Amino acid sequence: MSKTTISNSVIRRLPRYYRFLGDLEANGYVRISSRELAEKMGLTASQIRQDFNCFGEFGQQGYGYNVTELRGEIGKILGLDKCTPMILLGAGNLGRALAAHIDFDNRGFKLIGIFDVDPELVGRRVGELEVMSSSSIESFCHENHPIAAILCIPKDDAAKETERLINCGIKAFWNFTHYDLRLSYRGVLVENVHLGDSLTTLSYGLNTMDKK
Amino acid sequence: MSKTTISNSVIRRLPRYYRFLGDLEANGYVRISSRELAEKMGLTASQIRQDFNCFGEFGQQGYGYNVTELRGEIGKILGLDKCTPMILLGAGNLGRALAAHIDFDNRGFKLIGIFDVDPELVGRRVGELEVMSSSSIESFCHENHPIAAILCIPKDDAAKETERLINCGIKAFWNFTHYDLRLSYRGVLVENVHLGDSLTTLSYGLNTMDKK
Structure with missing residues (x-):
């Protein structure tokens, strides 16, 4: 096959x-x-x-x-019998919502760590996890070996953080930023969710409908 | 053209x-x-x-x-010079995150109302808006004429709520539920965001990668 x-x-x-x-x-x-x-x-x-x-x-x-x-x-x-360890970068509104909303266990993943640079978010509980400082990503990955990462960080930070994560052994990205990972790292697995583009497509549909 | x-x-x-x-x-x-x-x-x-x-x-x-x-x-x-009035159904984690995270104004929309059935959420501030009770959707739509709606409600409520919204004049849906709107309402404009399916696709990619 x-x-x-x-x-x-x-x-x-x-x-x-x-x-x-x-x-x-x-x-x-x-x-x-x-x-x-x-x-x-x-x-x-x-x-x-x-x-x-x-x-x-x-x-x-x-x-x-x-x-x-x-x-x-x-x-x-689909690999849903697996339980791939995954981390989340960015514990803002969207990151926290995903951590709380998504049924990782039934999607082949386990969310094991949440990171943010904002000291006000570090220590905050999101579901069963506590937000950690981004400065501890390397040591965390060294110990816990996550394979996948969710990117919910500002676009301007995405290039630097992606490189860091790839160096830490991350092989797959669920990418909510507008940073075009695939252009820089062709071998890496990326699933993009461009919420803004999706809403823009709805706008296009309405705009076209109006003109019919 | x-x-x-x-x-x-x-x-x-x-x-x-x-x-x-x-x-x-x-x-x-x-x-x-x-x-x-x-x-x-x-x-x-x-x-x-x-x-x-x-x-x-x-x-x-x-x-x-x-x-x-x-x-x-x-x-x-893309119709981004427009400002189509839009409402949000469901002020749970994901709904609130979208309301706070998405730049509606630059995507052709204006978020004008947020609704939830949960009395604990009603009255809560999300950005510049206050969550309203779902029971007031009809009167709100009658006064404010929204054209588009975001669905962030449980799948089991989606069929009923969709019909209600269509009766209120909603023509376009940004659908985060797993309810397949298009199967029931073929004329309605729908943009689906299936976050779970997207994560599942990432799982498939990893699973295939492992076997290579």
């Missing part, structure tokens, strides 16, 4: 399949056909079959999919 | 162009060639020219683009 040929759009659909299957499971579904799943998700049955075929054989022709098994398989592909 | 033929991926790139041009402007750039802009953004010059051609003629052959003019044109296409 070669993973190198799987398109980005298929990968982007996997978390959504996983979510939908979780809802179906919670609602007592045991089996589902690709046609029924397609209807519920607003996709076509052939797209679903094609997507799943990228990862091997999940269903049995004519019998549909076992919901729990399929969800488990997709979860494994 | 027909807008109907513009692909989604071009539209998705527009906010990024707008951001980069803002940085260039701040750094004193007056003109830039498509080649130079392409290098800075990790794109190709021909892609940039093709993208801009979707919206008409911006540059003059051989002279590059005037940075301020181009940024202004893209801003107008």
